[in-house]
Amino acid sequence: MNFIHVIRYWQIKRKYKKLINDPITSQENIFHKLIELGKKTQFGKKHRFSNITSIKDFQSLVPMQTNETIAPYMKRVVEGEPDVLWPQKPHYFACTSGTTGDIKYVPVTRESKSNQLLGSVQIAHLYPLLSHQKFLSSANSIVLTGSCTTELMNGFPIGRLSGLSRKLLPEWLFRGVVPAKETLDIPNYEEMMLRIAEEAINANDIRVIVGFPSWVVVLLQTCQKVSGSDNLHHIFPNLNTFYSSGTSCKPYLPAIERMLGHKVNVREFYGSSEAFFALQDLAEEGMLIDSHNNVFFEFIPVDEFNTDEPLCLPLKDVVIGQDYIMLISTFSGLYRYCVGDMVRFTSINPYRILVRGRMQHELNIMGEHIRSEHVEIVMSEVVTDLNITIHEFTVAPSVIDEDSGRFYHQWLIELPDNEIINLPFLAAELDKKLMLSCAFYQDFRTKGELDMPVVTRLPERSFYHYLVKLKGKVDSQQKIPRVTNDRNIADFLLHQAGLTSSEVKAEDIAKAG
Secondary structure, X not given: OOHHHHHHHHHHHHHHHHHHHOHHHHHHHHHHHHHHHHOXXXXXXHOOHHHOOOHHHHHHHOOOEOHHHXXXXXXXXXXXXXXXXXXXXXXXXXXXXXXXXXXXXXXXXXXXXXXXXXXXXXXXXXXXXXXXXXXXXHOEEEEOOOOOOOEEEOOEEEEEXXXXXXXXXXXXXXXXXXXXXXXXXXXXXXXXHHHHHHHHHHOOOEEEEEXXXXXXHHHHHHHHHHHOOOOOOOOOOOOOEEEEOOOOOOOOHHHHHHHHOOOOEEEEEEEOOOOEEEEOOOOOOOEEEOOOOOEEEEEXXXXXXXXXXXXXXXXXXXXXXXXXXXXXXXXXXXXOEEEEEEEEEEEEOOEEEEEEEEOOOEEOOOOOOEEHHHHHHHHHHHHHHHOOOOOEEEEEEOOOOOOOOOEOEEEEEEOOOOOOOOHHHHHHHHHHHHHHHOHHHHHHHHOOOEOOOEEEEEOOOHHHHHHHHHHOOOOOOOOOOOEXXXXXXXXXXXXXXXXXXXXXXXXXXXXXX
């Protein structure tokens, strides 16, 4: 075993104990360092950082920031002006399209770079604590990241953060990691996935896979195609741990385990282009907040978010069971920045969270308030109850009938082509569980103002082809919104499958009748 890995493992283990035993002292230290360095910036001078001595001062002098409010400052940073948001200039910019598809650029400084790199290293070196098996660095793993390619923008390198992290971390950390960096840079995604599958199949002792659940499904489908085998157990017999990020893994897990031919341990981690936030350290739900890694956290209760003066809490004041909107302040010059995620604490000793969904993703035509968390919970329960597998899904509103004014929700679900499913029965199960999960939805369904949902079956790889055709260049960091308030994605998928909304509704009624 490499001596450097042993030293790093013990360093991570020592930090892990601090996360458990002393998260608040570190948050206070990060806050004071953030203010001290921020005083030197244009943003800090405008918002009187020199007058800030407490968290309350910080909250009163610095308003919450969003992509829109930070944009004028970011434009100056991109143009090369120093000391705008952080002392000097950033090293490079991480770009992301996330779930919305809108590209945004996040400055990466020397100090913020260590947050992302340490987060990645933690995943590798906590593996022995989680699996009670050999070091991840001694086994092989499949890691699905973005491309490692960088371009120049006003002299700054830009690229996908996951790919940049791979490029910047030392090579010894990636011994035994599939795919090779060169493979990630193949521009044609279909060709790239075939190459990754070939490398994975030919690797020895694959024990871990890391990535977004939907793209893990795509990769395993490709491995089935390359190997000519539906059951991949004989190829990956020791693949026992899945590090999942980007969205809830539960709806996808039956499909993943069915293709692998065995169960896997799932550990979720929570990060973005802005920072690395949390890692699931136990089998129980909840990710341990990384309170020691150069991010200062604040939390606004969801029902306070749109008020004139919302209550905003530091980590030490949160409670279990409350949904919060998370704000972060980082060493890249993001101050009180709204990530856009809703989180809930499952524990405060130590601090562990669940991500409850994106606050801007809501299906709410009539006041039904269906969020990502609702449909993910419902779908994961249904696939377990009915013992079915799904590859991807999204939920959209129907076109409102002009005569009656009524409408329904359309679930577009990608299923294995060989799976036999009664779609009206599946729709009824989703409807029943969604009424239990969301009181607003139940109210409209009970009054008869909202029709029974319709499930539309899509062939395998429909969502992948949607991304390819709509976005052109695809990578494994892109996500499909769980719910939408329009029919843009739904109509595109239906057109791609040769269907229309009216045909889908008529067919479903005929089957149900």
